[in-house]
Amino acid sequence: MSARATMAGSAPDPVGELRYVVKVGSEPVGFFDECTGISVEYDVVAYEEGGQNAFVHKLRGRAKHPNLVLKRGVTHEQTLFRWFADCQESLKLKTITVSLIGPDRQAVRSWAFANAFPVKWTGPNLKGGSNAIATETLEIAHEGFTPQ
Numbered sequence: 001m002s003a004r005a006t007m008a009g010s011a012p013d014p015v016g017e018l019r020y021v022v023k024v025g026s027e028p029v030g031f032f033d034e035c036t037g038i039s040v041e042y043d044v045v046a047y048e049e050g051g052q053n054a055f056v057h058k059l060r061g062r063a064k065h066p067n068l069v070l071k072r073g074v075t076h077e078q079t080l081f082r083w084f085a086d087c088q089e090s091l092k093l094k095t096i097t098v099s100l101i102g103p104d105r106q107a108v109r110s111w112a113f114a115n116a117f118p119v120k121w122t123g124p125n126l127k128g129g130s131n132a133i134a135t136e137t138l139e140i141a142h143e144g145f146t147p148q
Helices: 004-006 081-084
Strands: 020-024 034-036 039-048 056-062 068-073 094-101 109-124 135-141
Touching: 020 081, 081 109, 081 135
Parallel strands: none
Antiparallel strands: 020 094, 034 068, 039 056, 068 135, 094 109, 109 135
8 A cells, every 4th residue: 555545545646647548429549649628717707896996806707628639649540530521511529538547447537528529630740761650630629528
């Protein structure tokens, strides 16, 4: 048992961020080098009440969700690019699920993003003589978190 688990009872140690699975709808789409944009922030609306000069009321406004950005080495798997291409004619909204995987290969926590659609795909930079791994990036807009 780790020292941290002893101090906090049965609290688990934090999980590293290197293992996670991404699904588009119910279809797993492989492993990624990077996944950014898992956040939410509320606007703050200032309300200046007449006659109240000691402070300004601050009210919670709308939630803002940045785009989800997935980056990985190019493989034979083309689910993300096909989805991007399919959305050129008509929007195909999907739920995107990102699951952080623990050492026991079980999901520690998952985040699902509602009504997601791809807004930008970037292919590899092809350069003769380079040893770098060819990567692709997909940027996905969504309407926010959905319950898991």
